[in-house]
Amino acid sequence: MRPARPGDEDAVDTVIRAAFGADAPEHGDQVGDLWREVRASGLVLAEVVAVDGDEVVGHVGVSHCWLDARRELVDVAMLSPLSTAPDHQGRGIGTALVAAAIEAARGAGRPALFLEGSPAFYGARGFSRASSLGFEAPSRRTPEAAFQVVVHASHEDWMAGRVVYPDVWWRHDSAGLRDPDLAFLEDLFAREHPPAT
Template sequence: MLIRPEEPRDHDAVRDVHLAAFGDHGAKVAELADALRAGNPVSLVAEVDGAVVGHVMVGRNLLDAPPRLVDVGVLSPLGVLAQHQRRGVGKALVAAAIEATTFPALFLEGDPRYYSRLGFRAGADLGFRRPSLRIPPAAFQVVLLDGHEEWMTGTLVYDAVFWRLDAVGLR
């Protein structure tokens, strides 16, 4: 498996990954990935035998901390084709995304049983507030990275793309 930066030639394959990986929500997730590209996120693909089998993005969002706004990352979306799941592709993509980011914290919405194994913790336990009540508390997770300071707590503020596409919380 090769993890590498997404290139323009990968866009259709990335769209196909999200369409397949997210079932009924695949079109919305693919649209989210397309829209987030304009913000110049970290965008990585997993390739097996020359084919894109997984994708992850980390984009710039804001943390509304008491002293000031702080740039933070949001890991979304993450998708892996079904036939490549449970083979370490998602784990490798998340590890590479964490390694590639320069943000002091990285947030996501996801299954804590999966993401806790990758270093993520419940955001509320660390002083963070969800950007929407539609996000189940256990799904709102964060990993603190180099550059994080104790005063960096507060409310996560999603990029407008998430709101415009109604891609916040469970539907």
Template sequence: MNIRTETGADYEKVHTLLTRAFPGQEEAILVQRLRADNSFQQELSIVAEENGKITGHIMFSQAALWEGGHAHSVAALAPLAVLPEFQRQGIGGKLIEEGKRRCRSLGYPLVFLFGHPSYYPRYGFVQARNYGMEMTQFTVSDEVFMVAELQEGALHSLHGEFRFHPAFEELG
């Protein structure tokens, strides 16, 4: 399996993957909107490829953690998708770990997500509200609002209100 940066030649295959992995078009539309934004970082859109077939995709986008009047630049993980016939083979985990490594190298202190509470903790994600993080942009339970520390001490030194990129608000 090859984990690599997505290229323009992958866009159609990733679109197909997203529509197969999720019901509806929301995730595919979100990825298109994030790619079109000036803040898009190509190296944070990552694919898993096996024998020339795109089997998985993950995207990280720039987000903000507002503390008082100051916004800390943080990352958001969404979406993560693996073709149904390739799920439960470790592809998602490899994409998460590579994405976290790239986010860390770009200087992001934290990465946030909404996700399954029994899956993401194995990759270092913890409940964000337990660390003084809030979310008002969307209504979500404590169990699915998670964060992972990318820079040592960031979970204890940064607090505030997390906000996804505005492209997330345009869905639905």
């Protein structure tokens, strides 16, 4: 693991497109294009890569977003995307990259790190359901179980409310999901990860 360096951009792009495009190449292209624009917009807080020799085989991005709390707008962070080259998956690279992202957000002084993803995968790696701490997803199209957070020591109780993504995420239609994927995951999460009571 190491911080991404100038010159890693094309290798990172290749890993993102391969990881997200394994089943649907157009999805890999959407995420790859999104991350290039996030980087070009100056929103990146950290990028960490996993390398095998000189080859980039994994990547995680941490970027800027806001929390619209009642008292004030709070600078927070989001983890996305997380990518491991398909031929390197199942070796713990994703787990190590998630840990690196959590540390990067903490090091950037952000009180919380948010993501949209699998509660089984991320829940086992330190994330919890964001709604249980008073956070709202940026889109109503984000299944509640998928919207997760890690809070850091700088988080205070008044820091609750809706997370706001920069406009690049909306231009790429990358906040939440659309049907039929949304309906499928809502049904799956309702069965596997019911809300805490």
